Amino acid sequence: MFTSTGVEFLIVGAHALAFHALPRQTIDLDLWVRRSEENAARIRQVLDSFGFKIGDQGQHLLKQDKQLLQLGVPPNRVDILTFLDGCDFDRAWAAKEAGILQGEKVFFLSLPDYVATKKASGRPKDTDDLNRLRESLGGKLPGDAT
Numbered sequence: 001m002f003t004s005t006g007v008e009f010l011i012v013g014a015h016a017l018a019f020h021a022l023p024r025q026t027i028d029l030d031l032w033v034r035r036s037e038e039n040a041a042r043i044r045q046v047l048d049s050f051g052f053k054i055g056d057q058g059q060h061l062l063k064q065d066k067q068l069l070q071l072g073v074p075p076n077r078v079d080i081l082t083f084l085d086g087c088d089f090d091r092a093w094a095a096k097e098a099g100i101l102q103g104e105k106v107f108f109l110s111l112p113d114y115v116a117t118k119k120a121s122g123r124p125k126d127t128d129d130l131n132r133l134r135e136s137l138g139g140k141l142p143g144d145a146t
């Protein structure tokens with residue numbers, strides 16, 4: 001529904017990792033959304049249609065930096081993020097990669113941007129993902145020193 005209503009979002013996290021090469025188990029779907037009035041209104045419209053009433057306050061939060069909106073429960077939770085360390089949304093949107101998820105055309109964070117965000121997070125889980133991804137891609141990731 002996000003795609004058909006014009007919501008600007010990128011799939012990030014474990015689903016992006018699977019898209020690029022390396023499936024792993026996850027408890028959620030991570031969506032990074034553009035922070036704008038128009039996008040927040042579209043997101044609210046879609047969520048309202050599914051019974052998630054976020055109201056004016058929720059819509060306002062979707063325009064702010066460093067916000068996370070969690071819908072549902074694992075393993076079917078959706079995390080809507082207004083931030084991602086190590087990358088700018090406009091740059092990431094320009095470099096997005098199209099794919100299919102559950103029969104819908106969607107956009108994923110590009111591999112170089114995925115690597116940059118995982119390096120910026122510094123979380124052990126992200127370091128593990130990068131090490132596994134590096135191994136699966138023959139020992140080198142975008143942005144690795146030559």
